[in-house]
Amino acid sequence: xxxxxxxxxxxxxxxxxxxxxxxxxxxxxxxxxxxxxxxxxxxxxxxxxxxxxxxxxxxxxxxxxxxxxxxxxxxxxxxxxxxxxxxxxxxxxxxxxxxxxxxxxxxxxxxxxxxxxxxxxxxxxxxxxxxxxxxxxxxxxxxxxxxxxxxxxxxxxxxxxxxxxxxxxxxxxxxxxxxxxxxxxxxxxxxx
Numbered sequence: 694x695x696x697x698x699x700x701x702x703x704x705x706x707x708x709x710x711x712x713x714x715x716x717x718x719x720x721x722x723x724x725x726x727x728x729x730x731x732x733x734x735x736x737x738x739x740x741x742x743x744x745x746x747x748x749x750x751x752x753x754x755x756x757x758x759x760x761x762x763x764x765x766x767x768x769x770x771x772x773x774x775x776x777x778x779x780x781x782x783x784x785x786x787x788x789x790x791x792x793x794x795x796x797x798x799x800x801x802x803x804x805x806x807x808x809x810x811x812x813x814x815x816x817x818x819x820x821x822x823x824x825x826x827x828x829x830x831x832x833x834x835x836x837x838x839x840x841x842x843x844x845x846x847x848x849x850x851x852x853x854x855x856x857x858x859x860x861x862x863x864x865x866x867x868x869x870x871x872x873x874x875x876x877x878x879x880x881x882x883x884x885x
Contacts, residue, residue: 749869752786753778756873764794764802771806772815777841782870783826785838787857789879798880814840820858820882826871829855829862844882 753775756762764787769775778786794802805814819842827835832855834847846858855862858880866873 749867751779751870752782752784752868752873755866755868756786756788759788760873761790761792762788765789767806768794768802768814768818772811772818773807774815774818776820780870782868783824784868784871785823785825785827786871786873787821787860787862787876787880788873789821789860789876790863793860793876793878816882817879820844820846821876821880828872829865829874832857832862840882842882846880846882863871 699716750758756766758767762792769778778784804810805817820840822841823838824841832838832848833850834840837845837847838857840846849856849859857874857876858878860876860878860880862874863877864875866875
């Protein structure tokens, strides 16, 4: 029992020495940290940019992790919608593949990614999101869905296949804040 106070004293002495050594470097380290944080804050902010490798991926993480959705991720980033896709949800995201974007008329994607077309791009992307967390089979019960851009899109069932706004659901991936339904076409909002 007498060795415990000596052990505690040794631990306290080690901690004091460690803290003392770090205090000498504190102004420089604090300045470096402050500059690094300032640089990071000017680039990206919000929940979408918190790193978390342990929890179930959210809908944005799933898209980022898919090599078949690089165009979708680039579009989400260009429209600054990352933070909207990481909220608590639940969200259903109908995620067009790269091939779906490639099927659009030539130059469409490049034009939409321009900063001056950010609002139009955001409107199209929001037309791919709806509140809820419904499986493909459950979606068969619907005729319409209200999308995040305040417009509706249709649901059609053909045999076992479900089409949302004309896009066929080809896969579904559960997420921590909803579900990602992979679709084979870009779902364009109705012209107003």
